[in-house]
Amino acid sequence: MSSNKIGQEAKKLVSLLEKFPKDRIQHNATFKTSQIIRFCNIGGIAVPTSVLKEGRKDASSTKSTTKIDANENKRNTFSDKDDAYQKDLFTIDILSQQFKSLKNIANSKWEKYYQIDNKLLEPKGNPNYYNRLLGDLDKGGKQKEGFLTAWRTILTGKY
Amino acid sequence: MASSESPHNYAKQSSMPNLVNPEIPKKDVNPKQILEKPLYERAIVRLPEWQKALGEAIVSIFHMDMDRIRAGSIGGSKYYYMCKDQSLQYKNEVLSETAAFWYSTLGLPRTFAQWYQITILHIWMLFVRMRALPFKVGKNYQQKLVDKFFKDIDMRLSEEMDIRSGTIRTRYLKDFHSQMIGIVASLDEALASQSDAVLASAIWRNVFNGDKNIDIVKLEAVIRYVRMQLYVLDKISDRAFGFGDFEFVSPAETVDPLTPEEVQQLRKVTKEKYESIDGKILPSQHSSLSLDE
Known part of the structure; x- marks a missing residue:
């Protein structure tokens, strides 16, 4: 039951993230893509294919720039690919708190509150x-x- | 004025624990020797009266452009120290109030690179204000600030981080420089887009090192912190900013938007401070900077 609720909460986060603007230039890592994959993982939702493609591009571009690290290699060899995403600790409370913050960001709450001329x-x-x-x-x-x-x-x- | 609604308290309200980012090396700044603060940074220096009078005479006789001179002492010194002190820390040392926000509450790694990221964020906020000064003055302030920043990084790398090789230091400095160009461009993009979502991605990429397990409540707290500082910078007049009357608001404090009456009041107080009633001011206090904007 609770895992179902977590799934719903994560789905809300993912659909909000999908409305985030696309980066104007390509970066090594993208907030939008990485977070969509993360919350899909947490909620046990299938990652949208368009995002998955982008994510792969992300991963290959970061790998070419990072140095070879023994621990990193071990992690990649002996564990799942999405190992870097923490899944277990998320409760409904944490997820709804995250959603509230993400919504504030999406609505530019602070840009409007502290309006500059x-x-x-x-x-x-x-x-x-x-x-x-x-x-x-x-x-x-x-x-x-x-x-x-x-x-x-x-x-x-x-x- | 400490408030329960400050960015620091806001970030503390998150129930998500700080997770260690496995991709970041744990290298705390462990200096061989800590650079001593120069005298003029440690305390308010008071010149003897005769030196002051001599200085005023020289400025008056040679018609010196005080806005140009002030760029070094205010833009290059005072403002740089302010940015640097926000997150400066060493191994096994108690964190300052502002550094506690970045390292304890937000859980950022205590490394030299992280210090650089937080400092450049503050420098960028000053850049935004400096661009709004008249072109010649603003450019000079920016140049002095960047010069001091890189001189200081060079010193810290050689003295504190104990990198003796000049070639390696130069390589690092070049790397820091290209990072700076990228960070300033992406933060400028966020400011110009007038969107918190773009700012969030820029801060996530740079300050939070692209952490996959980011706590979004904490990301929002930083956005709020940045917007708050920009608001104060927007309200301060050119003259007051150029004379070094700006201080960053602590993360443990908050700012409420001003009412039109309060804006008028602020303008009045600034005028009273920088303009004497009889129109006479000391040669060193001359400036072309506007009191209204």
């Missing part, structure tokens, strides 16, 4: 700074910016 978002020293950053990130960091604007930054230091 345009002074910081369009700084007078660098009015275009954030626009240019987001513009580049939205292209996935793949497309280089124009020759002239790049030189303007080099010469004046301004964005």
Whole structure:
């Protein structure tokens, strides 16, 4: 009975995590993917295939950058792949607490509570700074910016 | 003002125990010798009157740009020490109030790399404010802060961590530098997206070392902490910030959003502090920074 409830609670967490925005550029580890896999494990839910594919990509990219470590090797050889995810200690209380926090994050509770004005978002020293950053990130960091604007930054230091 | 609603207490309310991340090496900072704090960092230094008068005379005669000079003493020194002290710790030493939040409550590993991550988070918050200063002044403050940061890391690596080889230190410094670029970019992305979800991923990747078993309550506490600091930085005027009147709010304290009347009051108090009634101020107190914004 209780394991069923844990499953339901974990499902709520997973569906909330699925609504999280996708990373603009590819990182070695992704909060969204790793947590979806984690809570699927805890609740005994099947991991969505799209996430599973991404997770595999994650794992291969981190492995190529980490050093060889005897303990790590032992863990990988003698245990299940999802060994790093702790499962046993989760109770309904803990999971509902986690859900509450995740919901606050998803709703940008603190961003709204401590609202800042345009002074910081369009700084007078660098009015275009954030626009240019987001513009580049939205292209996935793949497309280089124009020759002239790049030189303007080099010469004046301004964005 | 300690409050039950502070980020520190919020994080403590979580019923999930701290789990050790098996992917993080347990290497506490075990210094061969601890760097001594310089005199001007330990206590408030008071100059003799004649030295003050001489200083004022030099500034006045040579028409020195005080905003430029202040970038070194405030941006490079005072603000850097503030960032550094948030999470500085050594093996077998009692943690400071702020360090206890990061290491005991959040359960982060007590390592040099972790200290770097927490310090750069605080430096980034100052960067956000410095960008909003006039371009020339803000850039100078940022440059001085980064210069001091890397000089200090170099010193700590050689003296405390006992890395004698200059080549290895340079390699580490380059690594720290590229980490800094990544962290600042991802936190800036989060600020510009105006979303806590993006900020959560950035903090999870950097401060929490991408821990798979993260306690989300604690992640939320850090987000709240960051937003709280940014709010204070938003409300402080250029002049007060440039003169070093900003302090980070302790994680054990909380800030309530200001009402419009309180914002007016704050502006009035700042004006009274930095502008004399008869319009005369000392040459060293001159500044082009705005009192209103």
